[in-house]
Amino acid sequence: MSHFKHIWKLALLSFIIAGITGFIYRYGMLYPLPDWLHFANIRHAHSHLMFFNWVCPPIMVWMTMQLVSKSDVSKVRRFNWCLYTMLFLGFLSYPFFLLYGYRSVHIGPAFLPLAAIISGLVMITWYWFAWLYYRERKNAENTLPLTLFDSALLALIISSLGAWGVSVFQFTNIDSPLIAAAMTHFFLAVFTEGFTVTGLLGIMWCFSDPGKLSVKSGWLWIPILFGSMMIFPFSLAQSLVSPAMLITGTIGFILISVSLLIHLFHFIKSGGFSGFLWKTVITLIAVKILFQIAAIFPADIWPGEHGLRVLYLHVLLLGILSVIFIEVYLPGIGHFAKIFFTFTTLMVIATLVMISGYWPPSFTPGNIYIWVMLASILPVLPSLRLFQLSFRIHEK
Ligand code: HEM
Structure with missing residues (x-):
């Protein structure tokens, strides 16, 4: 991974900055903060830097490493350009989110939502990455990690449609908090479950032997991909959710849980995930499945x-x-x-x-x-x- 080591360092630096921002949020709950710092903006700065720079580039580097060898200098350089631009824009968005959130800012005669514009540019670098990935993927053999990475990237692109939807919706005359919230949460759900979870599973399968798989590989990604698009109703205010939306969300959680259980079963059976860190990861995946199963029961x-x-x-x-x-x-x-x-x-x-x-x-x-x-x-x-x-x- 030496050919992408600077990407990793910049991603880790982003984690540190975003982590300190999370701490400032908690500090501000107890002690006074300067007047120009608002809670909502601190949260935006924290969560966007984490998503843009800590989640995406390291998963994408891992995807790239399955396709491009270190010796292929020109290909490595192309991917690096894309990932550096992504990281640069992620860092650039940070001060604007921190200072203004999604509000518009006066730049000379113009009045622009700068953080939203930079976020749009970040999403364009996701498409740029998907294009580079697709070009290499066409000629590569199918492996389980690559199949999972294909699905993760597809989810990333689908999730971005929700985010564009929110931007376009602001310029329409429709006054519906449900539609705006639904699109935001559609983006978040497909990004976290579809892209992030499947991308992480792809990384984990690079350390496990898919040869011993006892199910068709589709079970490992199709339910998560479709499930991720169905669960957004669970993130809305309960009063806004109709019975049909509730059923959709429930089916989504069931699909994701079934697929994750299959992954977990194979990971545990493989015995390849030993040591405190991997055991923590496996336990937390089990906690995540339990949480999603608990959420589908009509409880409080x-x-x-x-x-x-x-x-x-x-x-x-x-x-x-x-x-x-x-x-x-x-x-x-x-x-x-x-x-x-x-x-x-x-x-x-x-x-x-x-x-x-x-x-x-x-x-x-x-x-x-x-x-x-x-x-x-x-x-x-x-x-x-x-x-x-x-x-x-x-x-x-
Ligand atoms: C150093 C570790 C971290 C700390 C101290 C931290 C702290 C926080 C705090 C204080 C909030 C606001 C909570 C609230 O609104 O009540 C928050 C929200 C959030 N954090 Fe973190 N966080 C950390 C790691 C992460 C990581 C690694 C990610 C993603 C990769 C992340 C993503 C988010 C998101 C998306 C939200 C917004 C949640 C929402 O309002 O829906 N955080 N975090």
Whole structure:
């Protein structure tokens, strides 16, 4: 992976900046922040930098490495150009989200939603990447990781349609909060479940033997791809969801859970995922499946509620995704820092459980938000060490 090592370093740097931004959000819940810093904008800056620069480039590098060898300098350079541009735009969006969120800003005589425009450009780099990937993929043999990566990229493109939809919708005369929210959550659901989860599974299958697969490989991606497009109703306010939408969402969760269970079964059976980091990942995937199964039962749990939503996203994106990244991108180095990192992500998740609204108050420590704030800075500390160690990556 030495030919993409700078991409990894920039992605990890983004994680550190976005992580500190998350800490500032928690700090601001207890202590005063400057007047120009608003909670919604801090959250936008944090989540967009994480999505644009921490989630996408490392998954895409892994996809590229299945198709392009290090010695093919011109191809490597083409992919690098695309990924550097993506990272540059992701960094560029950060100050605009932090200062203005999605609001328009005066630039000379113009009044423009700069953060939204830069986000649009980021999505164009996704298409650029998909085009480069497609050109190499045509000539490559089918493997299970590549099949999963194909599906992940398709989901990324489909998800982006939801995001464009939100932008176009703002310029229409239709006044429907349901349609606007539905498109936003369609984007988020297909991005997180369709692209991120399938991309991560593709990475995991690079470490497992698909030869022992006892089902048709379609079971490993088709239910997730279609399911991801069906579950957005669960992220809406419960009062907005019609019975038909509820059934659609339920079928989506069932499809995703079935497919993930098959993956999990094979991962556990393969015995290839040993060590504290992989065991944490496997356990958190099981937690994610349980969460989605629990959500489909008519109980007093609604996944779209803020506390549960934030918890679920961080189990997936901090617990599962980030731990997989540090394991696969820093093979054989930084053993202690990686264990410390994994431990701190579990601490963040534990504090999010306590403020999820579903934790018994009698088991909650006093001054819980102090603990939440302190835990939120912890993953940044080992990341600084891992960033330093990343300069030692030479060969995969
Ligand atoms: C250092 C680790 C992290 C910390 C301290 C952190 C902190 C936070 C905080 C404080 C919020 C706002 C919570 C609220 O609105 O009540 C948030 C939201 C969010 N975070 Fe993180 N986060 C971390 C890691 C991540 C990662 C790795 C990702 C994605 C790759 C991520 C994606 C998001 C998203 C998408 C939201 C918006 C949730 C929503 O409002 O729907 N975070 N995070």
